[in-house]
Amino acid sequence: xxxxxxxxxxxxxxxxxxxxxxxxxTMAGYxxxxxxxxxxxxxxxxxxxxTALPFVEYIPLVGPFLKKMGIFQPLADxxxxxxxxxxxxxxxxxxxxxxxxxxxxxPALTTMVVLPFGEFFTSDGESIPLMLxxxxxxxxxxxxxxxxxxxxxxxxxxxxxSKYPFLGSIRSxxxxxxxxxxxxxxxxxxxxxxxEPGTGxxxxxxVDIVHxxxxxxxxxxxxxxxxxxxxxxxxxxxxxxxxxxxxxxxxLVGGFHTEYGGFKFGIFFVAEYAHIxxxxxxxxxxFLGGWHFLPWVADPWPSTWVxxxxxxxxxxxxxxxxxxFFIWIRWTLPRFRYDQxxxxxxxxxxxxxxxxxxxxxxxxxxLDQPAS
Numbered sequence: 001x002x003x004x005x006x007x008x009x010x011x012x013x014x015x016x017x018x019x020x021x022x023x024x025x026t027m028a029g030y031x032x033x034x035x036x037x038x039x040x041x042x043x044x045x046x047x048x049x050x051t052a053l054p055f056v057e058y059i060p061l062v063g064p065f066l067k068k069m070g071i072f073q074p075l076a077d078x079x080x081x082x083x084x085x086x087x088x089x090x091x092x093x094x095x096x097x098x099x100x101x102x103x104x105x106x107p108a109l110t111t112m113v114v115l116p117f118g119e120f121f122t123s124d125g126e127s128i129p130l131m132l133x134x135x136x137x138x139x140x141x142x143x144x145x146x147x148x149x150x151x152x153x154x155x156x157x158x159x160x161x162s163k164y165p166f167l168g169s170i171r172s173x174x175x176x177x178x179x180x181x182x183x184x185x186x187x188x189x190x191x192x193x194x195x196e197p198g199t200g201x202x203x204x205x206x207v208d209i210v211h212x213x214x215x216x217x218x219x220x221x222x223x224x225x226x227x228x229x230x231x232x233x234x235x236x237x238x239x240x241x242x243x244x245x246x247x248x249x250x251x252l253v254g255g256f257h258t259e260y261g262g263f264k265f266g267i268f269f270v271a272e273y274a275h276i277x278x279x280x281x282x283x284x285x286x287f288l289g290g291w292h293f294l295p296w297v298a299d300p301w302p303s304t305w306v307x308x309x310x311x312x313x314x315x316x317x318x319x320x321x322x323x324x325f326f327i328w329i330r331w332t333l334p335r336f337r338y339d340q341x342x343x344x345x346x347x348x349x350x351x352x353x354x355x356x357x358x359x360x361x362x363x364x365x366x367l368d369q370p371a372s
Contacts, residue, residue, distance in 0.1 A: 081266030104152025168255030178345030
């Protein structure tokens with residue numbers, strides 16, 4: 001009996017993991033569509049509006065609307081990447097060349113294991129977070145795993161045996177080192193603020209961080225500088241404009257994926273947007289209250305499965321807004337020069353993160369002093 005229950009539990013966990021992977025990959029695919037539509041809107045164009053499924057386009061009102069919005073464009077793009085002829089150059093190191101796209105995608109999919117995206121209430125009123133693994137050191141797990149994504153880019157650049165991909169991979173590793181320091185330091189004040197003595201809360205637990213913002217101010221309002229530093233570092237970590245030094249098509253042709261095509265290029269493409277989706281979810285959890293409603297406002301929905309669904313929807317709405325923000329910045333700001341990227345990371349963000357940490361250490365120490 002116990003063996004059956006254990007197998008059932010493992011099966012449910014695997015099913016839940018597959019559903020989450022499917023959700024992240026779907027959001028990544030439609031983030032590509034959102035980027036194309038938003039960029040078209042900003043430039044006075046229409047964007048994707050031709051792709052349609054057989055028979056669906058003839059459904060009155062619904063078919064033309066879906067076609068005009070380009071809803072089926074990600075499906076067409078995915079099939080195109082899947083069935084395109086794949087040409088592997090003869091000068092590449094084939095083992096690492098084939099391995100690099102997988103190494104680039106896996107960290108984004110692994111990180112979501114510890115992301116809580118809602119809570120379920122039992123009949124006793126107990127709150128159970130919706131996540132695959134409730135780690136007490138969730139933030140450390142995220143920082144450790146997300147830093148592995150750069151190895152996919154480095155492998156792609158090195159194994160291509162070409163100067164442009166190699167330069168792109170070197171830029172990526174330098175950029176990662178420069179901005180991960182500031183990102184980690186920007187999160188230390190969050191740990192200090194959430195881990196108040198006597199509360200039993202763990203500042204490294206993502207669930208405790210979300211609960212600390214329920215019916216209370218969001219950490220975006222309490223620690224605006226930490227949020228700003230983390231957001232800038234997040235742009236750099238996801239290689240998005242104005243920090244897309246590893247690609248930089250104006251001077252590196254295509255950067256680290258110059259020698260890639262077909263399905264492998266598609267994996268790199270999806271990996272970039274998967275990192276954006278997961279990064280937006282992490283920012284929502286840490287600084288925007290997760291699934292909680294508004295700052296200083298108790299959740300207006302009931303503690304039932306209906307409230308669970310509304311909370312998940314509210315969490316997704318915040319995440320989608322941040323994805324839109326990524327796209328908006330991408331089509332608003334020009335690319336920085338390489339020296340400007342390094343200068344911003346080492347001489348601006350890092351000192352700011354250190355000063356911010358010192359300020360909150362002093363503030364928390366002062367607030368924790370017993371009243372005389």
